[in-house]
Amino acid sequence: MTTLAPAHPRIDWSGMVLALLLTLVIVGPLLVVATWAFTEVWRYPNIIPQQFGFRFWGQTLGRPDVWNALILSLRLSTVVTLLSALICLPAAYAFARMTFPGRDILFFSFLAGHAFPKFGLLVAIAAIFLQLDLIGTFWGVVLIQLVGTLMFMIWIPVAAFQAVDRRMEEAARDVGAGPLRVFWSITLPQAGPTIAAALLLSFVGTFYETEGAWLIGAPGIRTMPILMISYINNQMVIQYGAVLSVLLWVPSFIALMFARRIIGGGAFARGFGG
Amino acid sequence: MSEIVERAALPLAQTATSRRPIGLLLVAMPVLLVIWLVIWPAINAISRTVWRTDVNGNAGFDLSSYAFFFSDTYSLGNLAVTLWTTLVCAVLLLVISLPIALYLRFSRGRLPAYVQALAILPMFVPSIILAFAFIRVLGPNGMLDILLNALGLPKIRTPYLTPWGPVIGLVWDNTPLTVLILLSGLGGVANQAIEAARDVGANAIRVFWHIILPRISNSILVALSFSVLGIFSSFTLPYLLGPASPEMLGPFMQRTLRDVQDPIGAMTQAVVAFGFCILFGLFYVRSVARNRGNR
Numbered sequence: 408m409t410t411l412a413p414a415h416p417r418i419d420w421s422g423m424v425l426a427l428l429l430t431l432v433i434v435g436p437l438l439v440v441a442t443w444a445f446t447e448v449w450r451y452p453n454i455i456p457q458q459f460g461f462r463f464w465g466q467t468l469g470r471p472d473v474w475n476a477l478i479l480s481l482r483l484s485t486v487v488t489l490l491s492a493l494i495c496l497p498a499a500y501a502f503a504r505m506t507f508p509g510r511d512i513l514f515f516s517f518l519a520g521h522a523f524p525k526f527g528l529l530v531a532i533a534a535i536f537l538q539l540d541l542i543g544t545f546w547g548v549v550l551i552q553l554v555g556t557l558m559f560m561i562w563i564p565v566a567a568f569q570a571v572d573r574r575m576e577e578a579a580r581d582v583g584a585g586p587l588r589v590f591w592s593i594t595l596p597q598a599g600p601t602i603a604a605a606l607l608l609s610f611v612g613t614f615y616e617t618e619g620a621w622l623i624g625a626p627g628i629r630t631m632p633i634l635m636i637s638y639i640n641n642q643m644v645i646q647y648g649a650v651l652s653v654l655l656w657v658p659s660f661i662a663l664m665f666a667r668r669i670i671g672g673g674a675f676a677r678g679f680g681g
Numbered sequence: 682m683s684e685i686v687e688r689a690a691l692p693l694a695q696t697a698t699s700r701r702p703i704g705l706l707l708v709a710m711p712v713l714l715v716i717w718l719v720i721w722p723a724i725n726a727i728s729r730t731v732w733r734t735d736v737n738g739n740a741g742f743d744l745s746s747y748a749f750f751f752s753d754t755y756s757l758g759n760l761a762v763t764l765w766t767t768l769v770c771a772v773l774l775l776v777i778s779l780p781i782a783l784y785l786r787f788s789r790g791r792l793p794a795y796v797q798a799l800a801i802l803p804m805f806v807p808s809i810i811l812a813f814a815f816i817r818v819l820g821p822n823g824m825l826d827i828l829l830n831a832l833g834l835p836k837i838r839t840p841y842l843t844p845w846g847p848v849i850g851l852v853w854d855n856t857p858l859t860v861l862i863l864l865s866g867l868g869g870v871a872n873q874a875i876e877a878a879r880d881v882g883a884n885a886i887r888v889f890w891h892i893i894l895p896r897i898s899n900s901i902l903v904a905l906s907f908s909v910l911g912i913f914s915s916f917t918l919p920y921l922l923g924p925a926s927p928e929m930l931g932p933f934m935q936r937t938l939r940d941v942q943d944p945i946g947a948m949t950q951a952v953v954a955f956g957f958c959i960l961f962g963l964f965y966v967r968s969v970a971r972n973r974g975n976r
Contacts, residue, residue: 421784422792429799432853436814437806439824443817451822452830494710505704513712515970520719522962524914526931527954531722534729534944554718557711615807618916622935635809639816639921649817652810663805
């Protein structure tokens with residue numbers, strides 16, 4: 408706060424200290440993991456690995472449990488995202504464009520899940536799934552992950568549909584375009600990028616969702632994060648976990664940065680009540 | 682509640698045109714899903730733990746599962762470590778995030794952009810990767826031990842598998858959103874107010890205490906509520922980084938449900954967690970709804 412609009416340029420000490428500390432505690436650990444992924448031999452107490460190499464990439468990618476988990480996770484995320492889009496996008500359109508009884512209360516009902524401590528709610532859901540025999544099944548995990556995507560997949564597209572320029576739609580209608588044509592040619596191109604970002608967020612979020620998958624899916628459903636948990640708990644070869652971390656993290660990071668650019672950092676915080 | 686809905690109704694109503702019940706049909710699916718998988722489980726957990734069938738098959742009001750939870754030293758120990766972790770995390774989050782947010786609010790340029798990018802980065806790191814990185818850095822013979830050893834210093838007492846393990850992980854994980862929420866609150870503090878206070882001779886601490894703090898107290902509460910809700914029942918990080926006993930409520934509930942196969946016990950623990958978080962939950966939901974409505 409001492410750096411309020413300096414009249415003359417001076418050295419930004421507080422900024423340098425913050426940048427240094429954050430680099431150490433945030434980038435540091437990630438760099439260590441990345442280093443492990445390209446390490447063949449690293450014995451304590453050497454500061455850098457004795458031998459770098461790609462040997463463990465081949466070994467990790469040759470493991471059937473990795474491929475099974477990856478395929479399962481991709482299948483789960485695709486199904487959840489598609490289902491979520493199927494039920495949420497029409498609802499978002501209705502919330503943005505139509506009036507109907509109880510609309511506002513229903514709109515805010517999606518907040519209900521955020522009023523509870525999350526894992527407590529998951530346990531309460533799991534207790535119901537126990538009676539329905541959904542524990543340990545693919546569709547049980549789909550359902551629990553679907554609930555997690557609802558708020559994002561409704562609130563972000565609602566904002567997108569509301570931001571569409573209504574005058575352009577009316578103009579198109581005036582020159583004789585039908586409602587579907589207007590939706591396809593005017594509304595969708597304008598709302599599209601934001602909706603795509605919401606889809607991407609829900610796909611990546613589902614891919615990394617750990618708690619629901621572990622609570623509902625174990626032991627039959629082994630997604631990628633759950634495989635990582637077992638590598639962390641009882642795998643002697645450190646590099647397997649490191650390779651998986653690098654492999655999984657880089658694409659999701661790129662995807663999320665892309666999504667964030669479209670949605671905007673400010674909206675991100677506001678969505679969380681800031 | 683009606684106040685929120687009224688305020689929220691405005692921006693929504695302005696964009697709406699057609700008044701047809703087909704809207705209800707379109708929103709029915711996700712709403713039913715919320716009722717079935719959010720509201721019903723919560724009600725079900727409460728009702729099944731207070732209205733139980735005894736050995737003779739008679740159903741009745743019965744609080745014995747709660748009586749057990751609050752008399753069992755193991756459960757109470759887990760509750761205590763959960764409360765301790767939540768409190769320590771909340772304090773640490775504020776102490777760490779507030780200076781970062783203040784710095785970002787009042788600086789322009791490349792260095793602040795770099796600081797902001799770093800402060801937000803953990804949001805894009807899944808907890809399992811964080812847990813793995815934690816063990817490789819702070820675990821036994823981790824990177825920190827390697828560096829200390831190279832400097833000729835003694836090894837650290839590793840926080841891995843101690844109550845401090847989850848604390849460090851959770852603070853790392855929750856810093857980005859806390860910073861973003863505080864920053865969004867600081868955006869509402871006018872530069873003129875601060876300059877005016879400066880002009881009459883207030884120093885930085887007094888400006889912070891008398892001008893900035895009162896204006897962002899709501900954002901601080903929102904940030905705290907959000908992190909308390911997340912931390913109180915967190916699972917992945919305490920499960921991977923924390924001690925086996927006492928354990929936080931998250932892993933405790935998971936074990937009670939899946940390993941001990943005691944759904945009533947697990948639901949009792951869940952309801953206890955709901956009870957401890959209810960004020961934070963309501964406050965958080967109210968703030969988001971109000972925020973959203975004002976847009």
